[in-house]
Amino acid sequence: MARLTCNTISDNPSTMPTLIIPTPLRKFTDGQGTFSAPADTVKSLLASLAEAHPGLKPHVFEDSGVLRSFIRVYVGDEDIRALQGEDTPLVERDDVSIIPAIAGGLCGSTL
Amino acid sequence: MLPLEIQPDVLKRMTSRAEAAFPNECCGFFYGAEGEVKRAITATTAVDNHKEGDQRRRFEISDLDYMKAERHAAKEGLTLLGVYHSHPLHPAIPSEYDNAVAMPFFSYLIVSVQPEGTAHVRSWQLDDSRCFQEESLVTLPEAWRV
Numbered sequence: 001m002a003r004l005t006c007n008t009i010s011d012n013p014s015t016m017p018t019l020i021i022p023t024p025l026r027k028f029t030d031g032q033g034t035f036s037a038p039a040d041t042v043k044s045l046l047a048s049l050a051e052a053h054p055g056l057k058p059h060v061f062e063d064s065g066v067l068r069s070f071i072r073v074y075v076g077d078e079d080i081r082a083l084q085g086e087d088t089p090l091v092e093r094d095d096v097s098i099i100p101a102i103a104g105g106l107c108g109s110t111l
Numbered sequence: 112m113l114p115l116e117i118q119p120d121v122l123k124r125m126t127s128r129a130e131a132a133f134p135n136e137c138c139g140f141f142y143g144a145e146g147e148v149k150r151a152i153t154a155t156t157a158v159d160n161h162k163e164g165d166q167r168r169r170f171e172i173s174d175l176d177y178m179k180a181e182r183h184a185a186k187e188g189l190t191l192l193g194v195y196h197s198h199p200l201h202p203a204i205p206s207e208y209d210n211a212v213a214m215p216f217f218s219y220l221i222v223s224v225q226p227e228g229t230a231h232v233r234s235w236q237l238d239d240s241r242c243f244q245e246e247s248l249v250t251l252p253e254a255w256r257v
Contacts, residue, residue, distance in 0.1 A: 023181065023191040024214035058241070059215060070212050072174050079174065102172035102194055103162070104209035104219075105136050106201050 017045055017094040024100060028056035042073055043086035045096060060098065072099040113145065114247040115218060115234055117152040122250070126229040128157050129197035129222035135166040138196040140180040141220070142189035149249070150192055150218065156183060169208075170196045193218030193234075200225065203233040203257075205243050213237050218246055231257050 019035040026033060035052065039045035046067075050057050060071050067073065073080045074097040080088045090096065121141065128137045139157040143150060158180075162171040172194070184191040194217055198204075203221035205213070213219060220234040232255045235243040248256075 022177075022214075023184065024216040027216050074174070074178075097178065099174045099177050100214045101174075101212060102138075102177055103170060103212050104196060104206065105162075105169040106167075106198055106206055 015092040017090040017092070017096055019045055019049055020095060020097040022098055022100055025056050025059060025098065028053045028059075039090055041086065041090060042075065042080055042088045042096060045090060046073070046086065070101040070103075072101060073097070074099060112236055112238075112244055112246055113148065113150050114249045115150050115152060115220075116249050117141075117251070119250065121152055121155050122232070124155050124157070125195050125220065126222050126232065126255070129195075129224045130228055132160070132197060132199075133224050133226065134199045136160060136162075136168070136170040136197050136199060137222075138170040138172055138194065140183075140191060141193055141195060141218075142184050142187065143192050144190055145192065150246075152192060154187065154189060155195070156180065167199060191217075193220060193236075195220040195222065197222045197224050203231055205235050210237075210241070210243055213241075213243070215241075219243070229255055231255050233257065 016036045016038050021029050021033050021035060029035060035049050037045060037048035039048060060068060062068055075083065075088055075094055138160050139155055141152045142154040143152040158172050158176040160166050160170045161173045162169045180191055198221055201223065203223040205219060215237050218234050218236050222232050223230040232251055234246040234248055236246055238244045
């Protein structure tokens with residue numbers, strides 16, 4: 001049986017990895033839902049994002065520069081904590097998602 | 112901070128879920144549109160409380176459910192406006208943990224639930240200093256106001 005060969009067409013027309021910005025952080029990116037920059041690791045892509053949109057820094061990074069514990073980062077469907085963390089390498093057309101941890105409740109005192 | 116206008120059937124779905132989950136905490140997302148003078152909430156989706164162990168004082172939404180909510184909003188042409196959860200046997204005031212985890216822009220609606228049903232509903236949003244400010248709920252029934 002003959003097999004057809006299909007070319008994979010990415011949604012990202014550039015050859016740079018793309019960050020997908022969650023809704024609550026878009027107020028800091030002029031409403032843009034994606035951000036692309038040349039980067040070979042997650043860390044360098046996040047650094048470019050922070051440089052371009054400094055208003056989101058306190059919501060993504062601690063003062064020390066590390067990711068806040070309530071922020072998750074995925075490359076495709078993989079949590080970077082299961083990969084190489086912020087040193088996870090990126091290749092062209094990778095989609096990187098920032099996911100805010102959604103949690104809470106009564107534990108601890110009320111404000 | 113814009114007032115929230117919640118469709119009555121959407122609010123009812125949130126409070127009904129909070130009552131059904133009692134004495135545990137429930138959680139979910141809501142969607143709509145932000146205009147010049149108000150946030151209009153027109154849809155909600157419930158998600159499982161993924162917190163392991165005692166769910167009476169904590170809730171947690173999985174990363175996968177968060178991604179689904181973003182995709183749902185995009186597919187429906189809506190904006191993901193916030194998160195709701197319940198405080199069983201306690202007032203609808205954010206805890207320190209709620210504050211630590213909260214993101215800007217999102218409205219955090221809390222349903223205070225007692226054994227006999229919903230006691231009251233309040234909503235909060237972070238200001239630029241990462242402090243919660245209460246949002247006004249313009250369509251909230253009088254019985255559920257503080």
